[in-house]
Amino acid sequence: MKILIADDDKVVHEALGIYLRAEGFEPVNVYDGNAAIEALTPDIALCVLDIMMPGKSGIEVCKEIRKTSHLPIIMLTAKGEEVDRIIGLELGADDYIVKPFSPREVVARIKAVLRRTQEQQESDNSALVFNGLTIDLKSYTVTLRGEPVVCTPKEIEILHMLASNPGQVFTREQLLNRVWGYDFAGETRTVDTHIKRIRAKLDSEGLGWSIKTIYGVGYKFEVE
Template identity: 50%
Template sequence: MLEKVKVLICDDNVAVHESISAYLLAESMEFESVYNGEDALIQLKQERFDLVILDIMLPGLFGTEVCRNIRKESDVPIIMLSAKDEEFDRILGLELGADDYITKPFSPREVIAHVKTILKRVNYALAKQGEILTIGEMKIDQSTFEVQIRGKKMEFTPKEIELLIFFAINKNKVLSREQILNKVWCYDYFGDTRAVDHLIKRMRKKLPQENIGFEIKSVYGMGYRMENLS
């Protein structure tokens, strides 16, 4: 795990801060607490954080808008918190680049488990320094999370790049939505599989329309497959 992991907690509920921060401290992680979106953005400009825990329903600036603003400047992992009746907002948060979401009410242990899983993925990516995946005309640098197609840098969110990596490693294999959710979001994640459809739809729009040597195909009743055409 990263040394001196520092987490930013953004929620307007004091009890949420108290419960999560106690477990973070028990895991020797540091934290800062803010209670609205504007302060979260200010704090992120002033300090380096390894992960952000972000509530959707915030006073003033909603969490989805905070997530959108963070992704304009940073790839810091984001876990979004949402109430059970905010399904649309949860999916929107994932589309905007959140790495995971947890539904309220939750156990602090559940939050810590998600934090650890995401940090493991970050460390795994760092360990892959210099390793480049190639499929068709696309190259993915796993250390810098940079994607190039025919030498041109593509603008993908970190979550989209994780999905591309997962597809490239398993090229020509059919991957179910559940497999994608469990691998790309969180290994023990069980959520709405429509988040996968939304992410792939958005990612397809960013890919060049001309032949690039691969295609992400829908497999009816099963999931998706990245097919190597070259």
């Protein structure tokens, strides 16, 4: 996996290079902002941008990238560049690291950011499939034992959220926030009603999964 490192300090490249290769990454080293932009082939998985660089600053590069892609970006800032730090995040960087840093820290953050962004992509995409049940958020369809089940949008969204993290308990508030949006003002008991209807439509008898209530906490989709 290729990681683009843009920094004018050779020491940074050397230090990160050792640790990145040890973790199976393939560092691509550039020394200024313009080179960074040129080096951005589609096989780059993530890029680390120093803010202070000759040519184009890290901030400019970050802006440039964000115009066309969601490529994960980690900013490097020297101590004292407080302002830049914030700007970096506002520009859409995924993380920032303050110099001086330990190479291990950087690698840990890189892995964390990659994990995050990969998870996001996975959760957006494909249909969920369980024993006798499929949930496809793209076409808003649910099938049970091969037969299509007519579900309302809210029902599908709740089911999808629960089923994309089997075993994990979601509180009613978490469900409201994710499915309804943060500005929903209503009762948490609304969730109960939807769960009831989902259960009524989805007879999971003998299929090895079910929607469980965790008393005092919330609901979870459980697979045996």
